[in-house]
Amino acid sequence: xxxxxxxxxxxxxxxxxxxxxxxxxxxxxxxxxxxxxxxxxxxxxxxxxxxxxxxxxxxxxxxxxxxxxxxxxxxxxxxxxxxxxxxxxxxxxxxxxxxxxxxxxxxxxxxxxxxxxxxxxxxxxxxxxxxxxxxxxxxxxxxxxxxxxxxxxxxxxxxxxxxxxxxxxxxxxxxxxxxxxxxxxxxxxxxxxxxxxxxxxxxxxxxxxxxxxxxxxxxxxxxxxxxxxxxxxxxxxxxxxxxx
Amino acid sequence: xxxxxxxxxxxxxxxxxxxxxxxxxxxxxxxxxxxxxxxxxxxxxxxxxxxxxxxxxxxxxxxxxxxxxxxxxxxxxxxxxxxxxxxxxxxxxxxxxxxxxxxxxxxxxxxxxxxxxxxxxxxxxxxxxxxxxxxxxxxxxxxxxxxxxxxxxxxxxxxxxxxxxxxxxxxxxxxxxxxxxxxxxxxxxxxxxxxxxxxxxxxxxxxxxxxxxxxxxxxxxxxxxxxxxxxxxxxxxxxxxxxxxxxxxxxxxxxxxxxxxxxxxxxxxxxxxxxxxxxxxxxxxxxxxxxxxxxxxxxxxxxxxxxxxxxxxxxxxxxxxxxxxxxxxxxxxxxxxxxxxxxxxxxxxxxxxxxxxxxxxxxxxxxxxxxxxxxxxxxxxxxxxxxxxxxxxxxxxxxxxxxxxxxxxxxxxxxxxxxxxxxxxxxxxxxxxxxxxxxxxxxxxxxx
Numbered sequence: 001x002x003x004x005x006x007x008x009x010x011x012x013x014x015x016x017x018x019x020x021x022x023x024x025x026x027x028x029x030x031x032x033x034x035x036x037x038x039x040x041x042x043x044x045x046x047x048x049x050x051x052x053x054x055x056x057x058x059x060x061x062x063x064x065x066x067x068x069x070x071x072x073x074x075x076x077x078x079x080x081x082x083x084x085x086x087x088x089x090x091x092x093x094x095x096x097x098x099x100x101x102x103x104x105x106x107x108x109x110x111x112x113x114x115x116x117x118x119x120x121x122x123x124x125x126x127x128x129x130x131x132x133x134x135x136x137x138x139x140x141x142x143x144x145x146x147x148x149x150x151x152x153x154x155x156x157x158x159x160x161x162x163x164x165x166x167x168x169x170x171x172x173x174x175x176x177x178x179x180x181x182x183x184x185x186x187x188x189x190x191x192x193x194x195x196x197x198x199x200x201x202x203x204x205x206x207x208x209x210x211x212x213x214x215x216x217x218x219x220x221x222x223x224x225x226x227x228x229x230x231x232x233x234x235x236x237x238x239x240x241x242x243x244x
Numbered sequence: 245x246x247x248x249x250x251x252x253x254x255x256x257x258x259x260x261x262x263x264x265x266x267x268x269x270x271x272x273x274x275x276x277x278x279x280x281x282x283x284x285x286x287x288x289x290x291x292x293x294x295x296x297x298x299x300x301x302x303x304x305x306x307x308x309x310x311x312x313x314x315x316x317x318x319x320x321x322x323x324x325x326x327x328x329x330x331x332x333x334x335x336x337x338x339x340x341x342x343x344x345x346x347x348x349x350x351x352x353x354x355x356x357x358x359x360x361x362x363x364x365x366x367x368x369x370x371x372x373x374x375x376x377x378x379x380x381x382x383x384x385x386x387x388x389x390x391x392x393x394x395x396x397x398x399x400x401x402x403x404x405x406x407x408x409x410x411x412x413x414x415x416x417x418x419x420x421x422x423x424x425x426x427x428x429x430x431x432x433x434x435x436x437x438x439x440x441x442x443x444x445x446x447x448x449x450x451x452x453x454x455x456x457x458x459x460x461x462x463x464x465x466x467x468x469x470x471x472x473x474x475x476x477x478x479x480x481x482x483x484x485x486x487x488x489x490x491x492x493x494x495x496x497x498x499x500x501x502x503x504x505x506x507x508x509x510x511x512x513x514x515x516x517x518x519x520x521x522x523x524x525x526x527x528x529x530x531x532x533x534x535x536x537x538x539x540x541x542x543x544x545x546x547x548x549x550x551x552x553x554x555x556x557x558x559x560x561x562x563x564x565x566x567x568x569x570x571x572x573x574x575x576x577x578x579x580x581x582x583x584x585x586x587x588x589x590x591x592x593x594x595x596x597x598x599x600x601x602x603x604x605x606x607x608x609x610x611x612x613x614x615x616x617x618x619x620x621x622x623x624x625x626x627x628x629x630x631x632x633x634x635x636x637x638x639x640x641x642x643x644x645x646x647x648x649x650x651x652x653x654x655x656x657x658x659x660x661x662x663x664x665x666x667x668x669x670x671x672x673x674x675x676x677x678x679x680x681x682x683x684x685x686x687x688x689x690x691x692x
Contacts, residue, residue: 054564056563075568076564077563077566077567077568077569079566080563080564080565080566081566085564085565086564088561092558092560092564093558094553094557094561096553096557097550097553101550101554104550105550105554105562105565105567108547108550108551108565108567109565109566109567152565153564153565156565156566
């Protein structure tokens with residue numbers, strides 16, 4: 001694995017919205033088959049980084065490469081057809097469309113026509129979605145909506161899955177389910193995941209490697225376990241004494 | 245809404261004697277409030293009137309008795325309404341009640357029945373010139389409603405200037421036919437293409453706009469087109485309009501009354517009758533409207549239609565799924581405009597005369613009202629709304645100046661009773677095994 005090119009390479013990217021510069025010279029990479037997490041406080045620029053990878057906003061400087069190919073200048077919809085998928089922050093499912101319609105929307109970027117195998121994969125991962133197939137997206141519970149958002153992202157058969165705060169607003173038990181699914185997905189299909197999380201404890205336990213973002217700069221990086229053990233991480237993001 | 249209903253459900257349910265006085269009191273209070281609002285409204289509108297004095301100047305005449313009578317009527321009506329609905333308990337939501345379900349069930353039979361009646365209309369005994377003319381008018385609005393439904397109902401882009409595309413279609417046909425002698429059948433697709441082109445032209449600057457801002461720009465666009473038509477006298481004839489627009493022919497056979505072998509009547513050996521052309525026009529707009537409906541229904545099952553609906557729901561999520569918002573939006577504008585253009589070309593050939601007067605904002609408003617009253621996104625709802633609105637408008641012609649009042653009252657009534665349109669439910673575009681209805685309470689107001 002160490003000899004292959006990174007699946008995603010963010011190379012000294014600076015980006016922001018309007019006059020606000022949210023990211024400064026951020027560099028990170030994600031190897032194929034890895035789960036990498038990006039943690040940091042509110043407003044550190046985690047979500048901005050995910051959005052910048054997707055081309056909205058565009059980086060002001062630096063390059064973004066996907067499997068060696070430069071995608072920096074591509075429009076968002078084209079980037080999303082390059083084997084990248086995102087389950088965006090706040091889930092953003094289509095509330096008045098059915099679960100099935102939501103999932104099929106995810107298959108829009110699928111190059112091969114038939115979405116059935118992808119549907120089967122999503123159902124295997126989240127059986128709950130199969131039960132709710134003809135229900136409106138807006139009538140699902142928060143956890144089911146998150147499953148739908150992830151399922152929808154998986155429909156395009158991505159090589160890299162970007163997850164933005166999948167634990168947001170969910171009960172601990174549901175979060176555990178979602179994280180379990182991500183772990184299984186990674187172990188069984190080798191899907192590469194870049195995970196943005198507020199819940200640093202959970203994220204670092206799940207991820208192979210992690211990056212810590214502080215006011216738009218990468219402050220630390222290392223393996224999940226190593227970062228968990230760092231006292232400054234404990235104090236800043238794990239709220240001091242966190243039960244194991 | 246009213247104070248009477250805001251009380252706890254248990255108090256309402258018990259409906260016993262102890263609650264009677266308080267209900268009456270509340271109803272009186274509510275009616276008094278309504279009368280007060282009416283007073284504020286009617287005092288300047290009805291109470292004061294400027295008349296021309298014999299000496300030539302204006303003088304102010306007061307009519308306080310009329311104001312008092314009107315306020316009294318409002319008070320009485322409000323009191324009855326509150327007491328009546330208070331007993332039933334006015335439902336604050338429009339959950340899919342029995343009435344919605346019944347309507348939906350009836351709708352399954354109703355749509356084919358409506359279609360059959362529409363198909364057979366010219367041959368129903370007693371249907372003459374007037375009825376056919378009215379049928380053509382209603383169908384034109386059905387088509388316009390379906391066309392606008394693509395933009396507003398499916399893609400969720402509020403367009404207040406839809407009449408602009410209607411005008412582009414009408415003038416396209418008129419100018420092409422008058423200047424180059426092209427036939428209706430060549431001009432019809434050209435008019436559609438030109439209107440679609442203008443739809444894209446409007447679409448580009450408004451790509452980043454949503455909601456109110458989009459509505460304002462489209463409203464301005466509609467007016468711009470009309471004002472250009474009004475002032476470009478050398479091309480469009482300005483306020484005089486264009487006349488002598490050729491009538492359509494039936495595969496080269498004209499509908500002239502001469503009875504020659506190269507006319508419709510002569511060729512088929514029929515008695516020449518002015519009704520022939522009317523029946524032909526009727527079926528023409530019928531076919532065009534059905535085409536609009538068919539294309540919309542087909543597209544809803546295809547990626548483009550799904551992308552429109554998804555875009556209406558969440559633009560950012562759409563982009564995250566690799567959907568090109570630019571092309572999706574522009575295609576909605578273009579397709580909606582194209583059907584508006586078709587309808588415009590038909591309008592021009594039917595009237596044989598067009599002027600900017602036919603393309604004022606009120607037309608856009610009526611078409612939008614048809615779409616909203618019919619229930620955004622519902623095809624049959626739009627057809628019924630067009631029938632009710634345009635047909636009803638004709639029906640109340642005898643009431644003259646009261647017509648607008650009846651019309652406005654009907655609209656208010658529909659919005660009170662069925663705030664999400666006549667057919668406020670929609671069946672999922674894609675469903676597993678069984679299509680379940682989507683209750684109106686799950687459909688956002690004004691979003692369908």
